[in-house]
Amino acid sequence: MTFAYRLAALALAAGVAAPAIALADGKSQFNDNCSACHQVTGKGVKGAFPALAGSPLVQGDPQLLTTTVLNGRAGMPAFKDDLSDTDLSAILTYVRSSWGNKAPPVKPAxxxxxxxxxxxxAKARGLQAH
Incomplete structure (x- = not known):
């Protein structure tokens, strides 16, 4: 059973809403995977790592944001091999609803x-005529 499912089961037993637990897991995952660059405040580091707070990318099309995090961009690492759909969903939902951001959640699906x-x-780009 994954960590998120155990948290949800504990939430049900304790009478805590599962979305609150998912948001807490997203915060924890963000702190573990993203905060070194984007900071726990979501303000980033000027000139090096972009702010997530108030970011049009963060609050915009969730597929574009998800693809960016999966594949990386510029100096940002790709997380496609490191994070499950559930973990990435939790992180993106946390980011899209923190620091004044008001965007809908991102589902694992x-x-x-x-x-x-x-x-x-990626496969289509690899097919080139010689």
């Missing part, structure tokens, strides 16, 4: 869809 699309796009 949305991450799975973006992952499949990103893989298909």
């Amino acid at each position: 949305d991450v799975a869809k973006a992952r499949v699309a990103a893989k298909a796009g």
